[in-house]
Amino acid sequence: MVATRFAPSPTGRLHLGHAYSAAMALKAARAAGGVMRLRIDDLDQGRSRPEHVEGIFEDLRWLGIGWDGEVLFESERSDEYASGLERLRERGLVYPCFCTRADIQEALAAPHGPGGAHYPGTCRGRPDDPARRAREAHSWRLDAGRALDVAGGLPTWREEGRLLRSGREDFDDVILARKDAPASYHLACVIDDAAQGVTLVVRGADLRASTPVQRLLQELLGLGEPDYLHHRLVTFEDGRRLAKRDLAPTLAAMREEGVDGRELAARLMDQSLPLGFRLTEPT
Ligand code: GLU
Numbered sequence: 001m002v003a004t005r006f007a008p009s010p011t012g013r014l015h016l017g018h019a020y021s022a023a024m025a026l027k028a029a030r031a032a033g034g035v036m037r038l039r040i041d042d043l044d045q046g047r048s049r050p051e052h053v054e055g056i057f058e059d060l061r062w063l064g065i066g067w068d069g070e071v072l073f074e075s076e077r078s079d080e081y082a083s084g085l086e087r088l089r090e091r092g093l094v095y096p097c098f099c100t101r102a103d104i105q106e107a108l109a110a111p112h113g114p115g116g117a118h119y120p121g122t123c124r125g126r127p128d129d130p131a132r133r134a135r136e137a138h139s140w141r142l143d144a145g146r147a148l149d150v151a152g153g154l155p156t157w158r159e160e161g162r163l164l165r166s167g168r169e170d171f172d173d174v175i176l177a178r179k180d181a182p183a184s185y186h187l188a189c190v191i192d193d194a195a196q197g198v199t200l201v202v203r204g205a206d207l208r209a210s211t212p213v214q215r216l217l218q219e220l221l222g223l224g225e226p227d228y229l230h231h232r233l234v235t236f237e238d239g240r241r242l243a244k245r246d247l248a249p250t251l252a253a254m255r256e257e258g259v260d261g262r263e264l265a266a267r268l269m270d271q272s273l274p275l276g277f278r279l280t281e282p283t
Pocket of ligand 1: 203
């Protein structure tokens with residue numbers, strides 16, 4: 001059975017972009033006679049707020065967008081993330097990293113390629129030093145080179161009927177866990193998508209760059225292979241993003257203005273945006 005999901009972060013009130021994402025996930029689930037799951041990405045305890053979790057429920061109710069099964073809260077799943085990380089650690093696919101942001105900036109002062117700033121690999125290949133680990137704050141990074149070897153090469157994924165291929169430049173020694181957070185977005189996302197039986201990941205095209213490394217983690221952890229649908233992003237008419245700190249109207253504000261949420265959701269499913277907004281393919 002097809003299962004899609006909507007996975008908002010409760011770090012602010014939802015805006016039109018979130019409503020569009022939820023509408024796309026529900027539409028894809030309905031089209032396949034499947035289900036839609038809801039996950040609350042509240043891993044970042046510094047920025048997540050209970051009132052925003054409540055806000056998500058309120059906004060979805062107003063939109064008439066329901067979900068199937070239980071809501072999954074990432075803040076309650078530290079044990080699952082720790083055991084995922086441990087499995088990677090046992091196979092030598094992650095390493096502790098003691099670099100501060102400043103260390104990384106300094107090492108990156110040399111020019112880097114079009115793929116952006118990759119971690120320079122300062123801590124990779126160091127002999128493990130449990131005493132230092134006990135003493136010093138550190139994160140755990142994926143050894144992407146080794147991981148790709150173990151996985152048998154560059155992962156592929158299915159997106160809207162096409163088979164897409166990742167390139168070596170899509171991979172970095174990304175952080176999978178930190179002292180203050182049991183998992184990074186990538187690790188939590190793949191473990192939870194699998195736990196909720198998600199077979200079709202529907203999300204904004206701004207997250208497309210996350211798919212290669214998430215596919216790699218799925219292969220390494222034996223998590224199965226969902227399909228992907230990266231949808232266009234809602235922007236202002238002039239192409240500006242609806243960043244939370246921007247002046248994008250929240251769904252709560254639209255509700256107060258008397259907008260009909262159900263009607264809005266139905267229009268979004270038909271790719272029809274309110275005046276002043278449009279759908280944009282990020283470059
Ligand atoms: N929580 C993420 C966000 O709100 C979405 C993660 C995902 O869909 O993979 O941007």
